Amino acid sequence: IKYDGPGDELARLAETINAMLERLNFAYQKLDQSYRSQKRFLADASHELRTPLTIIRGNIELLQQMGDAEPEIRTEALADISEESRRMSWLVEDLLSLARADAGQKMSEELVSLRELLADVIHRAEKLAGPVNLEATNIFVSEDNYVYGNKEYLAKLILILLDNAFKYTEPGGSVLLKTELADKEACIAVIDTGTGIAEENLEQIFERFYRIDQSRGSRGTGLGLSIARWIAEQHDARIEVKSTLGQGSEFTVRLPLHENIKN
Numbered sequence: 538i539k540y541d542g543p544g545d546e547l548a549r550l551a552e553t554i555n556a557m558l559e560r561l562n563f564a565y566q567k568l569d570q571s572y573r574s575q576k577r578f579l580a581d582a583s584h585e586l587r588t589p590l591t592i593i594r595g596n597i598e599l600l601q602q603m604g605d606a607e608p609e610i611r612t613e614a615l616a617d618i619s620e621e622s623r624r625m626s627w628l629v630e631d632l633l634s635l636a637r638a639d640a641g642q643k644m645s646e647e648l649v650s651l652r653e654l655l656a657d658v659i660h661r662a663e664k665l666a667g668p669v670n671l672e673a674t675n676i677f678v679s680e681d682n683y684v685y686g687n688k689e690y691l692a693k694l695i696l697i698l699l700d701n702a703f704k705y706t707e708p709g710g711s712v713l714l715k716t717e718l719a720d721k722e723a724c725i726a727v728i729d730t731g732t733g734i735a736e737e738n739l740e741q742i743f744e745r746f747y748r749i750d751q752s753r754g755s756r757g758t759g760l761g762l763s764i765a766r767w768i769a770e771q772h773d774a775r776i777e778v779k780s781t782l783g784q785g786s787e788f789t790v791r792l793p794l795h796e797n798i799k800n
């Protein structure tokens with residue numbers, strides 16, 4: 538609005554209206570942005586769910602046509618169905634976590650003992666490691682420290698990093714879970730001797746559904762690190778990544794300690 542006529546009041550009114558319009562425009566752009574990203578998320582999620590469903594349906598048809606006559610085909614088709622339905626349940630679980638994040642759901646919080654948290658994580662990680670060697674140091678065994686947060690989500694955060702380290706490391710390679718205390722922070726590092734990540738991909742890997750090309754065949758949904766980042770944000774924690782292509786990666790979670798309580 539442009540007003541050149543007489544009267545201060547009208548000029549002020551025009552100014553106020555202009556300021557309001559500017560804010561409305563800003564709010565509209567934000568809404569539009571979030572609508573677009575929700576739409577993209579929905580499209581990506583549908584696409585990711587459709588792939589395993591298509592494979593399952595294809596295998597069921599195959600079984601209907603020749604399952605009885607060909608026992609080998611039958612075994613293979615059933616294995617494919619089982620694998621793809623497992624992939625679908627991971628995906629649905631990850632989508633639910635992100636839906637909770639988007640809904641701004643607050644997690645319940647309490648004092649969490651790092652000794653207990655790491656013991657639980659190491660116990661669960663041993664079952665995920667498969668043909669990769671897991672070495673773990675838990676410095677909190679001798680002296681416990683506490684953080685304030687949600688124990689189950691914190692365990693999930695470290696397990697996402699460990700699971701990735703196992704997935705992207707060749708059989709026989711090794712993964713180290715290293716814990717340290719540094720300046721009011723607990724540093725929990727997951728170090729692998731796996732494929733490594735190129736410099737230009739280091740930012741993108743935290744985006745929803747982003748997967749580096751060579752990872753497409755492996756199990757995984759492309760959602761793990763975006764969930765990990767959300768959990769870290771909820772705990773005022775940071776995730777740092779260092780990686781060299783062909784040599785391995787190091788993901789470090791820096792988690793603020795709860796200062797008042799120490800053993």
Ligand code: ADP
Binds near residue numbers: 705732750760
């Ligand atoms: P995914 O389910 O595909 O593992 P994530 O969000 O956890 O999804 O990771 C995104 C991508 O980042 C992976 O597909 C992989 O390409 C890369 N990545 C994550 N962790 C590692 C790692 N430790 N070593 C090599 N690449 C990794």
